[in-house]
Amino acid sequence: MTDQSATPFLDIQGLKTHFPVEKGIFFRKTVATVKAVDGVDLQLRQGEILGLVGESGCGKSTLGRTMLQLLEPTEGSVKLEGRELVGLSGSELRAARKDFQMIFQDPYASLNPRMTVYDTLAEAILAHKSVHKSKLPEKVAELMNKVGLSPRFIKKYPHEFSGGQRQRIAIARALAVEPKFLVADEAVSALDVSIQAQIINLLANLSREMNLTLIFISHDLSVVKHIADRIAVMYLGRIVEFGPAETLFDDPLHPYTRALVSAVPVPDPDRERERQRILLPGDPPSPLNPPKGCTFHPRCPYAVEACKASFPAWSHQGNRQVACIRLDALD
Amino acid sequence: MPLLTVNDLRTYFHTRAGVVRAVDGVSFSVDKGETLGIVGESGSGKSVACYSLMGLIPKPPGRIESGTADFDGMDLLKMSERELNRVRGRRVSMIFQDPMTSLNPFLRVEDQLIEPLLLHGLADKQTARRKALEMMEQVGIQGAASRIRMYPHEFSGGMRQRVMIAMALITEPDLLIADEPTTALDVTVQAQILELIKTMQQRMHMAVIFISHDLGVVAGFCDRVNVMYAGRIVESGLTQSIYYHPSHPYNEALQRSIPALQPKGHELFTIEGQPPDLTKPLDGCSFAARCAHVGDLCRRGNPLLKEMKDGHSTACVRVQEGGLELK
Secondary structure (H helix, E strand, O other): OOOOOOOOOEEEEEEEEEEEEEEOOOOOEEEEEEEEEEEEEEEEOOOOEEEEEOOOOOOHHHHHHHHOOOOOOOEEEEEEOOEEOOOOOHHHHHHHHHHEEEEOOOHHHHOOOOOOHHHHHHHHHHHHOOOOHHHHHHHHHHHHHHOOOOHHHOOOOHHHOOHHHHHHHHHHHHHOOOOOEEEEEOOOOOOOHHHHHHHHHHHHHHHHHHOOEEEEEEOOHHHHHHHOOEEEEEEOOEEEEEEEHHHHHHOOOOHHHHHHHHHOOOOOHHHHHHOOOOOOOOOOOOOOOOOOOOOOHHHOOOOOHHHHOOOOOOEEEOOEEEOOOOHHHOO | OOOEEEEEEEEEEEEOOEEEEEEEEEEEEEOOOOEEEEEOOOOOOHHHHHHHHOOOOOOOOEEEEEEEEEEOOEEOOOOOHHHHHHHEOOOEEEEOOOHHHHOOOOOOHHHHHHHHHHHOOOOOHHHHHHHHHHHHHHOOOOOHHHHOOOOHHHOOHHHHHHHHHHHHHOOOOOEEEEEOOOOOOOHHHHHHHHHHHHHHHHHHOOEEEEEEOOHHHHHHHOOEEEEEEOOEEEEEEEHHHHHHOOOOHHHHHHHHOOHHHOOOOOOOOOOOOOOOOOOOOOOOOOOHHHOOOOOHHHHOOOOOOEEEEOOEEEOOHHHHOOOOOOO
């Protein structure tokens, strides 16, 4: 997947994250390998929002974590503004983390229950910046305002907040270091619809105001369609389709994307009843022993013998990229 | 005559922090063979209402303060544990969100499948085994004959949910209560499971109460919908009219905050504030504090559901008086 622009903001090449499965107590032997991320190329522009979708176990979270070097990649490179992140030493990485942050699904698990909002945010500010102590309260209040929390809650603990407010604290903490790049891993999945909408608006606005590049990982396609500029669809450790959010949704090309989009329930009774669903047989296979060739072929209604041979090369379809050799046969 | 009629159900939890009025005066009915959706956000009382019917509320701290639930001439809320055991799993079955926690990890799938038949004395072991195998095939488990001897952990999430459905339906119940049955599943698997429940429902002519927070799933799946907020039903009606002609501000706001229905790039509509604290006494409409159309009337009394037309009811006093038109 290549972009025409000179130096992409984020440039990922051939990224692989494999986890060995070991057996034995004294003589540990690697008996198998889980190929969670298995060869991902991705380029992003500054300030864009990428939606990363796929079903559980497809490797979308592992990909997000590997990008930010929370997991060590097995192979490949991740460049942020031309700077290689893979292989940085501990202190170099620590310094580089000022530029990229992560938000997780469960804000209650990612906030320290014994720290007040002030402590949490002040710690994040101090970790990367020399702000004078006297300026801290002002800085914390500014952050809270930015995410729509009233600064009068400054002395409260995480348990005193609702789920949506906690997610705002987690976002404020991520913003404390003024990052350029943010990965939100299922950041709204645990929230109710009405609260979810608040957080989506917040993230979209922040991205626009601060020219923040955002990777929004989610299994909920309708949320992703709303927030993302472009979408990457993952299946078993690889990206199978990549393109602008709306075209990808309205006219999916890859057979997997087609099935995925058709399975998303629409909150409209008439449309929902008329809709033709593509029911895929079986479950997503395990990344432990992924099928040879195109990983989707065992569930694909259009699969032919050639699909079992090798993972399909990327083909450009307008402003989209698809990994499927059977595109001509579809429709 | 409806299969199940619930009248003025109140389930409160007596906790140290106060009395939580989780379900506060809920009335609804389900006809034979129909699918009733109950939607609402977390804490709205949709699950507690259904658990109350099945006698699954932990007492204490829970207590059913009032109400009747007439199921085929019997009041489910007044029954002893023994009497309930003759109804539960036989005439009324339930499936849950997380199949791993509701299947026994130590028992083979076969033993769990035949249990309801044996407990209710509906079949001897041999017939039960044969029926279990049939059921496994009906819910679409490939290679049922060998997989039936496996343990739950050897199945994937979608397959476990199929096993749970097989177990719930093996006694051919009249009513199935499905509590968020597809929430933990991926969309493509969710589509398979919804299709399966629908097929089984038609085959057995059973009624389904479908509890969900997902308005998308409910739109395609249910005949009628109850919208719950803060322990009360605020709107009830046919699925189409609930979605196309919302007549309670909460329902309307909820519909407007779903990303799928909004044009891209626009701000999503949001409902300000939080649901009320159910331990505090509430005067007037439970949604008043967050409602964009709130009036003086809304802060007094206890608004009741009132039918407006064709079985479409709302608890909004302003809509009832004709002073408010939504959408």
